[in-house]
Amino acid sequence: MIDLDYMAGLVPVILRFVPLTFGMAVGSMIGALVLAAVLAVIRVLRIPVAHQAAGVFISFFRGTPLLVQLFLFYYGLPQAIPAFVAIDGVTAAMLGLTLHFAAYMAESLRGAILGVARDQWEAARAVGMTEGQTMRRIILPQAARVFAPTMVNYFVDILKSTSLAFTLGVTEMMGAAQKEAAGSFRYLESFLVVAIIYWIMVEVLSRVQAWLERRTERRATGGTRA
Amino acid sequence: MSGRCGASLAGLTKRFGETTVLRGIDLCVEPGECVAVIGPSGTGKSTLLRCWNFLERAQAGRVQIGDLSVDAAAATRAEVLAMRRRTSFVFQSYALFANKTARQNIAEGLTVVRGMPQAQADARAMSILRDIGLADRADAYPSNLSGGQQQRIGIARAMALDADLMLLDEPTSALDPEWVGEVLALMRRVAEAGQTMVVVTHEMQFAREIANRVVFMDGGVIVEEGPPERIFSDPTDPRTRAFLQRVL
Numbered sequence: 069m070i071d072l073d074y075m076a077g078l079v080p081v082i083l084r085f086v087p088l089t090f091g092m093a094v095g096s097m098i099g100a101l102v103l104a105a106v107l108a109v110i111r112v113l114r115i116p117v118a119h120q121a122a123g124v125f126i127s128f129f130r131g132t133p134l135l136v137q138l139f140l141f142y143y144g145l146p147q148a149i150p151a152f153v154a155i156d157g158v159t160a161a162m163l164g165l166t167l168h169f170a171a172y173m174a175e176s177l178r179g180a181i182l183g184v185a186r187d188q189w190e191a192a193r194a195v196g197m198t199e200g201q202t203m204r205r206i207i208l209p210q211a212a213r214v215f216a217p218t219m220v221n222y223f224v225d226i227l228k229s230t231s232l233a234f235t236l237g238v239t240e241m242m243g244a245a246q247k248e249a250a251g252s253f254r255y256l257e258s259f260l261v262v263a264i265i266y267w268i269m270v271e272v273l274s275r276v277q278a279w280l281e282r283r284t285e286r287r288a289t290g291g292t293r294a
Numbered sequence: 295m296s297g298r299c300g301a302s303l304a305g306l307t308k309r310f311g312e313t314t315v316l317r318g319i320d321l322c323v324e325p326g327e328c329v330a331v332i333g334p335s336g337t338g339k340s341t342l343l344r345c346w347n348f349l350e351r352a353q354a355g356r357v358q359i360g361d362l363s364v365d366a367a368a369a370t371r372a373e374v375l376a377m378r379r380r381t382s383f384v385f386q387s388y389a390l391f392a393n394k395t396a397r398q399n400i401a402e403g404l405t406v407v408r409g410m411p412q413a414q415a416d417a418r419a420m421s422i423l424r425d426i427g428l429a430d431r432a433d434a435y436p437s438n439l440s441g442g443q444q445q446r447i448g449i450a451r452a453m454a455l456d457a458d459l460m461l462l463d464e465p466t467s468a469l470d471p472e473w474v475g476e477v478l479a480l481m482r483r484v485a486e487a488g489q490t491m492v493v494v495t496h497e498m499q500f501a502r503e504i505a506n507r508v509v510f511m512d513g514g515v516i517v518e519e520g521p522p523e524r525i526f527s528d529p530t531d532p533r534t535r536a537f538l539q540r541v542l
Contacts (some may be wrong), residue, residue, distance in 0.1 A: 111322035189388035190349050195455060196375065205406055209393045271377035 075257045078248060082261055086269075092240065099166035099220070104184040106172035109203060111174065112181050122174070129171035135232055138164040138213070142236045161233035169226055176218055180211035194217055213284055220277035221279045224270050231266075241265065300325035301459045306355035306366060307384050308341055309516040313406065315341045316352065317514040323459070323492060330505035330522070331494045334537060338514045339494040340386075343461045346492075347381040348374040354516075359458050379407065382452035384462040388444040390436040396447045397423065398433040408455075422450045426480055440471025446507040449480050453489075457459045460484070467496060498541055502526050510534045 107126065110118045129137065142160035145152040155163075184207050192202035234243035241262055250259035308316040315338040322541045323329050331339045334528035334534055344350040345366060346357055356451035359380040365372040390399050400419035404410040410418075426446055436444055445465055452460050465476045465481065478500055485491060485504050495501060501508050508525040510518045510533075518531045526542075529535045 108334060126329070185389075185392075185432050187385055187387050188392065191383075191389035191391060193349065194347055194385075195451070196379035196407040197403075198375065205402065206391050206393065258349070278393060 070260075071254060071257055074252070074254050075261050078245075078261045079265075081248060082241055082244055082265055085092045085239065085244045086265070087236075087270060088158075089110055089227070089230050089241045090269075092116055092165070092230045092233065093223065096162045096165035096169065096226050096230075097223050098227055099162070100173055100222070102168040103166065103170035104177050105208070107170060107174035108177040108181055109179050109208075113199065113203075124170045125167075129168050132221065134168050134229060135166065135235065136234060137168055138232055140164075148263075157186060157233060157236035157238035160236055161230065161238060165226055165229060168229075172193060173219075173222055177211065178220075180215040181207055183214060216284060217277055217281045222271055224273050225271070276292060298324060299323060300327070300355075301359045301404060301492075303346065304356040304516045306342070306345055306352050306356070306357070308338070308350060308352045316345070319355070319514075319516060320479040321509065321516065323490060325490055326488045327490055327506045329492045329507045329509055330501035331492060331511060332496070332498070332501055333511035335518075337511045341493060341512050341528070342511070343383070343463050343494055346366060346459070346461055347383055348380045349383075352462040367396055380458045382460045384445075384448050384452050384460070385466045385469075386464040386468050388436070388441070388448045388468070390439075390444055390447055390451070392436055395433050395435055396428065396439065397444075399436070400541055401460055402452050403451065403455050417452075422454055431540055432516060441469045444478050445469060445473070445477045446480050449484065451478070453484060458490060460489050462493040462495075464494050464496065488491050495542070496527070498538075510537065512537070 107122045110122045113119075135231075138161060141152075141164050142155065142157065146155065188206055188210065189202060191204040199207065230240060231242035233240050234246060239247065244260045245262035249255045252258070302322045303319050306319040306542075307314070317428045319338075321342075321432065322479075329340065333339055341350055345352040345355075350367065351369075352369060355366045357364055357366045357369075357377060359377060361374075362376055362380060364377060369377070390396075391402060394402060397416060397419045400422055401412070401415035404418060405412055406414075420429065420432060423432050424450060425445035426449075427448070428443060428446060428520050431439060431443060431447075436447075439447065445468075447477050449462075449465070452462075469477060474497070478497060481493070481500065482504050493500070493505070503522075505522055507519060508522045509516055510525065510531070512527070512533050516531060518525065525534065526538065
């Protein structure tokens, strides 16, 4: 019933698209992380106007499906903004993934920042640091340590979500599998191969996460509250 | 008044919601003086220190250090920063930077705030660590230091800043009894080196032996102040007498 030879032949075909999938995920992750840090700092410091704007942004991108957002960017926006006519599927997908996951990451990063003991803020202010210096030198590094294992979770999510890019006509791993299946009518084999490759990638990442967590525990932040 | 004082508070008033914690505090600290603030818990002693470097914002009064005198209620961001940079602060909870080693804790303010080159700041931090007998713990993170070591680093961090006024908020209250001695010994050295300091403390021994002046606070006001010999042997106010009878 399952054509194992066909599956074996398909593996190298799909593997060729691993770099694209992985690249889209890494690019979106970096973008999301930077944007999330900015949003989280704005929320924590309650910077007027920006604070409210960030709230609306986070609410919208958490409150609507990723697929809807991708369609909005790729099919919808060119209608309103001519510059977007030239947008390609990969860019649109990465833009959507960045904004979507930035919204989620901003909230958990905010939690990590608020989890840093109050006396750390006070100690930084007491030596004469500005709010920016306090944030950069003392608070964010401690929040990042707490946030690091969670970050791997988000990366796994992003990696799997890149498969939605095929709905924008991008031939990444999922798109390639879909094309192969359409040609050979071997849907089960094709999607099984792509699923297994995703699974292995995520497994590897989970090991990295477990290692990160052990390392964080060993160098526990300690001394935060006596 | 502020002309003669190295540092002073005038008419300082602080409320938390409905509760008035400080009711018009006037205090003048001469350069090189060590003032011990004593009194029952919850009488605003810590708040007094925290208003001085704007960790808390008072509702009225003036705060002065050297030639800088600011309105405590209306101070601008720049004034707050300037006042903080003339003070150093030692916390009851130590509050060492958890993401920095002992040496980095001391050097951090020098590089980030004072703009001192890293190498010079590290050298200064190491010299202070040697001085206080903790050079071998230079690369340890706070979580790997004892309470006594953490608080000595906390004092070292304040010493490095060489501030006009050092504020110490119950520096031995969170310590296990076995570590209190080493911290008090370091505080004594800092005082004897001529550092202007205001110490909120429950250590009557320290107040009696090291402070130049003792200030007794109760109910958000300074009830009585004077040289330690007089306050401890001949307190005039009944509240001071009652307090000292309880703690001595």
